[in-house]
Amino acid sequence: MRQTSPWISRLAEGAGSPSDRLVAALADDILGGRLDSGDRLPAHRDLADTLGIGVGTVTKAYSILERRGLVRSVKGSGTFVALAQTRRGPLIDLSRNAPPAVMSERLLARTLIAIAKRVDSGLFNDYPPLGGHDEHRRLLARWFARLGMDTQPSRLVLTCGAHHAVSIGLSVVCGRGGTLFTEAQTYPGVIALARHQGTRLVGVTMDGEGILPEALDRALAMRHTGPAALYVTPTMQNPTTATMGRTRREEIVSICRAHDIAIIEDDVYTLTADANLPQLAMLAPERTFYANSMSKTLNPTLRIGGLVAPKSMFAQVEAALQASAIMVSPLSCAVMEQWLIDGTAEVVSRSIQDESDRRVTLARTMLGGMMSEPGHQGYHVWLPMSQVEAQRLELAASALGVLVTPTSSTAANPDAQNDGVRLCLGAPSMADLSTSLSAIARLRLEVRADDYRPTV
Structure with a gap:
């Protein structure tokens, strides 16, 4: 007696041909664990009758799923879920x-030994000043200068990575009820931050250099009342890899000045300085919050970043910093210091x-x-x-x-x-x-x- 299929026949919601929707529905249920490896799928004609579609549509969908490794066809027996066969080894x-990953065990050991020889116990016995120790701020400012961002340590606060820096900038200039403009395709983390903080998010049309100036100008002209800011990644944009040329950067800055809105610049993907691609914070220091870290350029576990803020907003940044994180890990600061001193960075x-x-x-x-x-x-x-x-x-x-x-x-x-x-x-x-x-x-x-x- 032929085994009955446990699948509850359906087509996925949304646009697309019947075969596309059938593929999507079955793939979703297989990958979601609602069907197990070895489960039988409905016979072609039975499924076609149930869903009111053609037998050829079912055949096409099953064929696509088989090429993807989700199902397997056994001659004379039927079609079965084959997900277990597709997941050999780790993801x-x-x-x-x-x-x-370029840090070896030997490099890590050498770093930790060097830190142990010159460690200052005071770093681990008390809270640092708000914004970080002066020496650590000076070292991070020097690292930023290597990337083309020239700033005074007094304008920089240490953060737990660039994501934290962006979060602080967003809370200061937008907050709950404000509007954040960004590229149509953008960093997933800023989407999550905007939702968490109750900030309205508006995606702006892009081209090969990133956000389009004319589209940004139109979007800003139509914006709701209340605080607003632009979040943008001018270099190696995440996710599209678009990079703004100098003219585009100047146009974006000019538009933000005309509409009097702040800029949150995420510069984590700049690996080396380029005089032809100045940071927006260098072009408009009076309105740009510059976020960067060492996580993307050196090591993902080195959770030490910085936020450079306009002088007029620095007190608000310190207040937001105090509310969100008291301190950056002293060990991360010690690693940063050692790597910058001995050239490892x-x-x-x-x-x-x-x-x-x-x-x-x-x-x-x-x-x-x-x-x-x-x-x-x-x-x-x-x-x-x-x-x-x-x-x-x-x-x-x-x-x-x-x-x-x-x-x-x-x-x-x-x-x-x-x-x-x-x-x-x-x-x-x-x-x-x-x-x-x-x-x-x-x-x-x-x-x-x-x-x-x-x-x-």
């Missing part, structure tokens, strides 16, 4: 945007840049025209595609054990038309990266829609 995570930074170049070259070779050409040196890439295609790719990749950044996490506007998938190249081993990129290239061809022409 390969292309969703976590960490720099390539420069060596690690150059190694990360070299490894990033190697990984982007691999991605370029394997993905070709599927990916946007990065606007700057970095370790993530962007595959532009429609929202429907991005969702299909995310599900199909997950079935093969490859995690990509969920498309829903980067869209500032839920109804965004121009979408895509971010691939983070830094965390996996080179072998895993090669394997996963090969799978992504194959799946990208499979999910491509004939009527879609990618734009940023």
Whole structure:
């Protein structure tokens, strides 16, 4: 007697052909654990009759699912869930945007031994001054200057990474009830921050250099009353890799001045200084909150960042800092100090840049025209595609054990038309990266829609 299928037949909500919606519904239930490996799927004709669709539609959907490794067809027996067969070995995570790992056990041991020899117990026996010890602020300001951002230590406060710095800037200039303008595709963390703080988020149209000046001007002219700010990543934008040229940066600053709004500049993906690409904070220091850290340029666990604030807003920044975090880890400060004194920071930074170049070259070779050409040196890439295609790719990749950044996490506007998938190249081993990129290239061809022409 033939086994009855446990699947509750349905089509996924939303636009798309019946076969696309059937694929989406089954993939969702398989990946969500509502169907187990070995479960039988309904017979083609039975499912077609139940859903009121053609038998050919069911056949097409099952064929797509089988190519993705979610189901398997057994001649004379039927079609079965095959998810267990697709998850051999650990997952390969292309969703976590960490720099390539270049710190060895020997380097870590040498650093800790050096710290132990010159440690100041006072750093660990009391709270530091608000904003951090003067020496640590001076050292971080020197590191920022290496990236092109010249500032006085007195204008800088230490934070627990750049995300914390952005959070402080957002709470000071927008807060609950304010409006934050940003790129149409943006950093998932700022979307979460805006939602948490009750700030209205408005995504602005982009092109190959990032946010469009004319679109920003229109959006600001139509803004609601109340506090507002622009959050932007001018260099190696997350997720699209777009980088603003100097003229674009000057245009954005001019528009923000005309509308008298603050700028929160996230500069974590600038790996080296470029005189032709000045930070917005250098062009408009009177209104720009500059956030950066060592997590993206040196090591993800070195949770030490800084926020450079306009002089007129520095007292509010200190108040927000005191309310959100009393201090940065003294051990992180000690590591930063040691690395900047003995030159380790420069060596690690150059190694990360070299490894990033190697990984982007691999991605370029394997993905070709599927990916946007990065606007700057970095370790993530962007595959532009429609929202429907991005969702299909995310599900199909997950079935093969490859995690990509969920498309829903980067869209500032839920109804965004121009979408895509971010691939983070830094965390996996080179072998895993090669394997996963090969799978992504194959799946990208499979999910491509004939009527879609990618734009940023």
